[in-house]
Amino acid sequence: MPAHILVIDDEPDIRSGLRDILEDEGHRVSEAQDAAAARALLADAAFDAVLLDIWMPGTDGIALLREWVTAGELPQPVIMMSGHGTVETAVEATRLGAYDFIEKPIALAKLLITLERALEAQHLRQANRQLQRQVGSLFEPVGESPAFQTVLAQLRRLAERDAALLLRGEAGTGKESLARWVHGNSNRRNGPFITVAAGAVPDEQAAIALFGSEGAEGVSAGLLEQANSGTLYLDEIAELGAELQLRLSSALERRQVLRVGGRSPVPLDVRVIAASSQDLEAERSAGRLRDELYFQLNVLPIKVPALRERGEDIGPLAQHFDRIFAARDGVPPRQWPDAVLERLRQHDWPGNVRELRGLTQRLSLLGSGEVRLDEIEPALQGQAVRNDAATQENVVPLDLSQPLREARDGFERAYLLRQLANAGGSVGKLAQLSGMERTHLYRKLRDLGINKE
Structure with missing residues (x-):
């Protein structure tokens, strides 16, 4: 460019x-x-x-x-x-x-x-x-419940510190969103926010993906190096292999990264925020999490509450997500009657905020007007969302007056959003549904502005 x-x-x-x-x-x-x-x-x-x-x-x-x-x-x-x-x-x-x-x-x-x-x-x-100026932020913390406000107050105090944070809580509770919020309120806000999803890094490419490489074909910066001057978010760190954990621990301790095939270390200046839904003490006992890395990351542990522990936040969260999806996808926001919000509060939400966000996105894509109980009930029971007013839910509307590239991008975005919702937010399941190789899929999601969360 x-x-x-x-x-x-x-x-x-x-x-x-x-x-x-x-x-x-x-x-x-x-x-x-x-x-x-x-x-x-x-x-x-x-x-x-x-x-x-x-x-x-x-x-x-x-x-x-x-x-x-x-x-x-x-x-x-x-x-x-x-x-x-x-x-x-x-x-x-x-x-x-x-x-x-x-x-x-x-x-x-x-x-x-x-x-x-x-x-x-x-x-x-x-x-x-x-x-974000146009539609707000999916990462904006929403909720007035005492449990959530306690966490937010702790994170607000710690945002300007550079010590490692460890966010612990069930899957889907919004740990990455909170990490991004901390980054946005820190003195590193102008630097990058780089996510290392340990379970998504192929074993044979993990060292190069994390630490970069040097060779005859040139220099490639790894994820750690890309996070310089910003925040490194480590998700489910126990899923990394033992050798990579040791190498990562050494890089964080020395504040230097040695690329694969490289001879001179590269300075590393990052703030680390780790997250896990696992019992890390049990992972340590089983030998799947190295002590060195555990103690480096467990400096400031924060427990993120499950959605069922903050029931009064469910309604505001659903309406917040709905406004964002409506503005982003160019559709009118839905109306949320009290009966629907009460039914949402009664649900156990095993998938936590991620499950609520997925439901809200489907309702935004597939319906209009006032949300009805018969729309949400099948989803809350683990069935596919149905909408009588959208019997042609597999038909994606296209503006045929657009140039070919814009029309194609619009179709791909709508298709992947629908399939991502069907996959419950799992990129692995989305890869299976779409028949795409995962690396190419991540690139496509990024190019189309689709956040996997």
């Missing part, structure tokens, strides 16, 4: 060389020889990314980065450059919010890969913010 890049370096040859490389890739480039020139350019123009040298006369790169952070949110990703870099300098830069750190002499492949990922991350961040 063509972008406007600002290069800040006191050496004319380096600025010129970077300009030639970046313009050959289709980017527009502006140059600044020092902090004063950079301030002037940033005051007059918007940039998509900044390449910032650390060692400059006067105000150096770290000081300039700190100045931007103190003034507020970084409007674009910043990639630091240095020919005299140390691990401490790189850690300080990423702690302040730099996207990455590259050493001089700058390798062409490393530069272009890092810049491409920084621009992609910025594009996704802007798209997510725009979507």
